[in-house]
Amino acid sequence: MSEPIVTVRGLSVDFHTRDGVVKAVQDLDLDLHPSRTLALLGESGSGKSVTAQAIMGLLDSPPARITAGSVRFRGVDLLQASAAERREANGGGISMVFQDSLSALNPVYTVGGQIAELLRVRRGMSRRAAWDRAVELIDHVRIPAPARRAKDYPHQFSGGMRQRIMIALAIALEPSVLIADEPTTALDVTVQAQIMELLLDLQRENGMGLMLITHDLGVVAEVADDIAVMYAGRVVEKGGVHELFADPAHPYTRGLLRSVPRVDRADSTLWAIPGSPPNLLDLGEGCAFRERCDTAVGVCAVERPALARPVADAGSRLAACHRSEEVVHGRA
């Protein structure tokens, strides 16, 4: 495999709230490779969006505080970078597509104007050249009649078309990494399929590393190469998409896979993970998943399992579970 373009090591993010310190992300390691898609999979509150915002330098501080770790991109630790280095990296190096395209776009400027402004400021293009390039980009994300649509305002687009505009903005400076935070969650399945197809085509064209943040196992199964499953602020399992779906090594991953109904078959009852995610204010000792886990034993309450290769597993996958070897072999 090629050298990673983004390397995250030991990232920890706290949020200081009135009720105490929320440990949103703890000791997180990630590698993102060119031309590959890494899915960050997790439920709400698992820390996946905070991770993306930390990489992009978008966290508001306070309340957020990055307490440890590094985010290396092209030899620079972005967490220590100067404002100028950070500005250079954002957009041109690492770019991001957000879930809510209506609030991410400025309602009082045309979409073409917003893309052109970016090109004028960051690439020093002339007004005319920037506008022409904006129209090209709008065409590139497959919006019909781009020259006319460039003059429209965000509210004149449907949700799916607006998400395409967001993608046009994100790729305008030709980034080598694209982070997409739930890019299709608010969209219909028909439009979701179009947007995912577009993202993968763009990746094939220019070899971007794509980090896809999602809670949708179906989307992950269809597009991801690598997966990191997050639970309560930590990566609990990491590996290639095929091995992870075929033989999950963490009981949480296994529970998630069992609990989704599938359109291609009918089951009588769904498997349900009992309970709800833990309170991040008070995680205590031991494994954060133990209270919802069907394989937890005594040690799970006292010792937090480290992310490690399940013994006797031939693959490259890592899991944070005391019983991962039994889970992966279907013995627990």
Next chain:
Amino acid sequence: MDAHEVVLSVQDLARHFPVRGAGLSREKPVVRALDGVSFDLRKGETLGVVGESGCGKSTLARTIVGLERPTSGRVLFRGTDVHRTSARQMPALRRQVQIVLQDPYASLNPRRTLRDALMQPFEIHRDLLPRAKRMARVQELVELVGLNPDHLDRYPFQFSGGQRQRIGIARALSVEPEVIVCDEPVSALDVSIQAQVVNLLQRLQAELGLAYVFIAHDLSVVRHISDRIAVMYLGRVAEIGSGHDVYASPAHPYTEALLSAVPVPDPARRGMAGRRLLAGDPPSPVDPPSGCRFRTRCWLATEACAAVEPLLGGVHPSTRAPHHVACHHPLTAPELVTSTKDF
């Protein structure tokens, strides 16, 4: 009791909304959110309703329970028109058809405890239960939906999303309805919590003999819970039939396209299902296309589709179960009977 008795009958139901600020022209434009939908719901059955946003799913839900007045058509509960009943009979009728909404947080008063929220239905329907028995019933409801009875004095913000949806379900159940309309009941929930709520709805149905109209944009969840499925497009039903028939052998091109867009959570099957990508978005419900409403996005459309609107009708070719499809060129069933109506 006859398992096939029809509890709810929706007949040619339409709900149009005037377009705001549409000028002074004589002909006022309208949004045809719901434009002629018919189906029967039998006792203890689940009818799933799927379709893209804007297809009229939620307007259907709101019109069935009486939150919207129909522009035309009728909703009959056991033969009585829900919208044209006398003021005296109305509360009793409303009680029979309840709704569970997507976001229970928005429908709960933040200043009232769980106890208050569950007592409220009995204050509205005073004759349902004598005051002395109400508290016991609230306890029973809380346990029925799997909430902790010790939490009766908590406020909505103290509950998680899944727990709030359980409160919404308990409230709907409190007045002992026969029909519950579920409008995107699990869409706002996390995957691990979705399964809990879906299982709860299924258990309650088995125990209490409830009939559900289950509306969702997640086609996998709908398949899992439904006996029959209606696929809606631009205010109309494109196809309706048994869950198995609709999913295994869709007859309407729109159904096929919709199903093929659903990602299957199995990487081993990646790229195996021939995916049919639909281009663009649905047309505006203010001015739907002539003839078949789907023809502007359909790869099988012919001149006939623009001229003549296809109507529902027919049986499934292999299972012989009633399977209706509104299409001139149905996919799986060349012998499928479709009737047409000239305009």
